[in-house]
Amino acid sequence: MVIVQLSGGLGNQMFEYALYLSLKAKGKVVKIDDITCYEGPGTRPKQLDVFGVSYERATKQELTEMTDSSLDPVSRIRRKLTGRKTKAYREKDINFDPQVMERDPALLEGCFQSEKYFQDCREQVREAYRFRGIESGAYPLPEAYRRLEKEIADCPSVSVHIRRGDYLEESHGGIYTGICTEQYYQEAFARMEKEVPGAKFFLFSNDPDWTREHFKGENRILVEGSTEDTGYLDLYLMSKCKHNIIANSSFSWWGAWLNDNPEKKVTAPARWLNGRECRDIYTERMIRI
Incomplete structure (x- = not known):
């Protein structure tokens, strides 16, 4: 399974969701982490709903397993002895990182600001971002x-x-x-x-x-x-x-x-x-x- 982390404002969220669509189009099991970066006070609003898109959300338990951050005693002792075995992967820099498309299992962190991440499903991304919320009147x-x-x-x-x-x-x-x-x-x-x-x-x-x-x-x-x-x-x-x-x-x-x-x-x-x-x-x- 691959989990794509949402972060930042609407523009960033759109790049991250486009990556989610691209990975799904490649046959991967993909979910979205819309918890981690939006839990605390002062966070920016999640706004993908204006497009009427849907996605499968990662659970807190799945995120805990991906990051090897369980607080149970056995896990804490193991981490002290052998280190954390996290599957989190952050893109290398602002440019296209091929590893992002290949990691599985993984929790993918970053902005993914390049058309190259969704080049093969451009039309699917364009269809996703149709502003259905405005068209339906849900977002007047x-x-x-x-x-x-x-x-x-x-x-x-x-x-x-x-x-x-x-x-x-x-x-x-x-x-x-x-x-x-x-x-x-x-x-x-x-x-x-x-x-x-x-x-x-x-x-x-x-x-x-x-x-x-x-x-x-x-x-x-x-x-x-x-x-x-x-x-x-x-x-x-x-x-x-x-x-x-x-x-x-x-x-x-x-x-x-x-x-x-x-x-x-x-x-x-x-x-x-x-x-x-x-x-x-x-x-x-x-x-x-």
Whole structure:
């Protein structure tokens, strides 16, 4: 059996669930650990339900066995004598790790941020991420978002994801800082305006005040109204845009990937993380600047 651990926000959860689908398509017995990273206070919400997807959940007992963490006396004495016999495996780095696809039994930990993990079942992944919750009304689309959806459909729309907040902090070792700068966005705007006549930009950001101040323009519309718990609303509208300017973020990566415009243009930062080579995060359609 293989257990895939869910972690992080919606974008990360989508990569992890895509891996789950890929491993199942290969005939493996696969379950999801949606317990470990979501038990404590302050954790980010699990949001895969907006897609109406289902999965088999790993039990706490199965996780205990995988990590060899039973607290019974015999197990504790054995670990002291012979060491822990965990089956947990963390991907080597940010790039595609073939070992992830081969380990069995295993508890797989990581972000798995590459299309290569689900290349053989792309259409199955696309079908899974159909926003069934919005279609059914279980996750209602606010009226303001419905108006924006129509406007996006009726013009040469370009989504622009501007992530600030935690990306400005040094708490992550500075791996995110100084990448998606104001200059990056201005160059991306200029490229899109040149290649997409009449381009209209829809701005999505967790710092709307800063975005409103720095990216003013008649052809720029700030999308407001979502929260941490309803981020899927922004992802939904991003996926409806005809072209995309993404941040170094799994969230807008998926917004661009779910965009089904065959002529789409996707702009991404040439550097994804500071100090790390992230070659496998990029897809063939991405223009790196």
